[in-house]
Amino acid sequence: MAKATFRIWRGDAKGGELRDYVTEAGEGMVVLDAVHAIQAEQANDMAVRWNCKAGKCGSCSAEINGMPKLMCMTRLSDLDLTQPVTIEPMRAFPSIRDLVTDVSWNFRVKKTITPFTPRPADAADGTWRVDQADVERPQEFRKCIECFLCQDVCHVIRDHGKNDEFIGPRFLVYTAALEMNPIDSADRVSDLKHKHGIGYCNITKCCTKVCPEHITITDNAIIPLKERVADRFYDPVKRLFRVFRGG
């Protein structure tokens, strides 16, 4: 087996540094395997979040050679092992320790979004009748594993720190899943404009690029939501109508 060098960020909120570790790079290994091997053999206290190791829970997000990725789904054979592989925590979030960051902001943001509110049932037994074609749109968004890589890469959050005004791609996808759920009846369009900062998104599509679930975040979720906002607030006819109605 060949050896490879992993340059891993060690530190906490006060600061840290990249440290080199050399370990075996066996066939089929993913980055998380290498991190675990280093943790077991060389650095018992190296902090890393992970759970399922199958790309389903979204816990092991990190920046591998500068790209936001899941460590469990990044194969070593896809990386250039003649150079050290750099592994850093998600930089858009405050550091806790080593590869673990404080992602609690995301959990707070979710609470600010109007929850699912079902319309009256279609059948006497309290159930709904919905076409498969109509559930497929929200189902794409509900594949989200909440790894927050899209939040990490979004420049509105990462570079401009607009966390108080902008909910980020993850929660625009979450809102889209609710808005496009054929059973939901709530209206989140006003919040999107006034509270959740959808206008900040200028469609650079970085979020779509890093999504490990291949959700077409920008085209399928954000742009349709932007259209709804534009339709409600910027359509000249409707605007006029609102003036008369006093809305």
Add this chain to the structure above:
Amino acid sequence: MATAATVATVSAGQIQTHEHDVIVIGAGGAGLRAAIEASAAGASVGLICKSLLGKAHTVMAEGGMAAAMANVDDRDSWKVHFADTMRGGQYINNWRMAELHAQEAPARVRELEAWGAVFDRTKDGKILQRNFGGHRYPRLAHVGDRTGLEMIRTLQDHGIHRGITVYMEHTVTTLLKDGERVVGAFGYDRERGFARVFRSGAVVLATGGIGRAFKITSNSWEYTGDGHALAYHAGAELMDMEFVQFHPTGMVWPLSVKGILVTEGVRGEGGVLRNKDGKRFMFDDIPENYRNQTAKDPEEGWRYTQGDKSANRPPELLTRDHVARCINREVRAGRGSPHGGVFLDIAWIKEKLPNAREHIKKKLPSMYHQFMQLAGLDITVEPMEVGPTTHYVMGGVRVDGDSQMSTVPGLFAAGEVAAGLHGANRLGGNSLSDLVVFGKRAGEHAAKFAKERGAGTVRPDQIEAAARGLLEPFERGASAAGGGEGPYKVQYELQDMMQEKVGIVRNEADMQAALAGIEALKGRAAKVGVVGNREYNPGWHTAMDLPNLLTCSEAVTRCAIERKESRGGHFREDFEQKDPKFASFNNIVKKGPDGNMRLERRPIPEMRADLKQIIEENK
């Protein structure tokens, strides 16, 4: 390094106390459902989880949630579901739980939809149901092959608006008692390493399983049997611990992903198992009690997977215990695939369906993705290599079927950590429904218990002892500095040993050796040392989880030695047959007054006549 500075950081942590009516430990499907129910009953609820919210092992569940809604086949009813569950469990199930589960699962599925779950649909717009092993009719409500994610996200997104306090990344190490009664929990927060006391009128365990006791497992690091061990040390009885489910199809290659689950849904959609000679070996060995329900030939099996109601299921959809053993037999006989598994082929359906490639990608998106990304294999073109992987423990805390209370007052358990529903073998799809049916019941009864009994008193010395236990690994420090050995090595050795000696094929001599091995590892685990400080220190966390894994391993081994027959998930090569003598009791382990594990046989209560009749009618 146990330097003076390290020890100083260690002891500086303050103990914070949190008070709730109900504490729920674990935030997968069962824990979330329990928390929602207790909160709805007016209780103040604290929900403690080892990971971030929404990451629990429930996200891994793929195939679906069994509930006799009869949306796809109107012959289905709770009675058939009940009979299927009992047959799958080889009749040592807690029949009351099997009854309640079959009756209440449909309402729990509908409730998930009312809370925002987006299930796949039938042509007439109802919730779609699919075929699965051991279920007579298409019964699994599902969302592609990511049903568990849909469930946990729905419960999570509903739960966060219900006033539940969530303690993420916290581990509980001890239950606190007031006399006989459980009145809280002691633990630490993983991020900062501070000790925490949770006082409550009742505690619900929803901690999942013990899969990390084995080397090849589909389970995540969290599955260290914490709830099993907490209950055991609090004086509760554990039941059926010999029954561990080895899922027949885990990935076997590449090595680093060995054990990752390949959903039974692949076989439900028409996937077949073949050995290296291309033979479909499952037709060779069909158990007597399933013969009437199994396809006579491949053609009938295919028709079944495509919804033909007159056809019987293919043998690939026999119960998991049986399929796992057949695969094991092929591999041992030298008829396995290159990496020690067998072939699971879904690509072959292109002979039957014109748009097979798109069909597979649509029906099994995460499987397609998983193999493409981790093994570089396109399942629409090539067969997968699969082999058994530790998946689930049927055994757990013995509970009352109606209330989910354990034998210790105030201590409840729901989901995988509880025993009874599944007997000797769980049917696929019965786990997700188990979580919500009994999560709800546990939450409801825990809230009621807490309301009636109020808070108890916690003695300070209990807390002091628990707090000392937290710090000991730091005080010993690392072996390099003359301290204890690291925790990982002990854990790996345990996993290797359990896999080899108490795994899918068992015998007396191996298990006796394992028991001795566990004793030795207990001694080493009591002396492990860790380096660093308390902030998010995985070495320390592993050291704290180790005793739980050892307790569970001992319970599994002792019960497996005692059951001198083969039944369900428990297979002994020295007693290959099922023995009617062993059909009348469950194995129970309990901590004895001397601190050692005691085992006893507990007769199964006589089944109600109406339920017996249902089983007869569905034979």
